[in-house]
Amino acid sequence: MSRVEVHGLTKDTEGLMSGSNRKVAMGVVHLIEMAQLWMDSVLDRHLTNVNG
Secondary structure (H helix, E strand, O other): OOHHHHHHHHHHHHOOOOHHHHHHHHHHHHHHHHHHHHHHHHHHHHHHHHHO
16 A cells, blocks of 8 residues: 555545544554655665665
8 A cells, every 4th residue: 555545545534533533543544654654765775785
């Protein structure tokens, strides 16, 4: 799942959730985004080491 899909899912369902459920969902999306950024940086470093 890409970052765009995660944001799209959040925007589509945002109006259907309220209160604590919405906060939990937004927190999960944020964690997924952070994990994706971290993995991107790990893979970039790995590829640089392999190609460099």
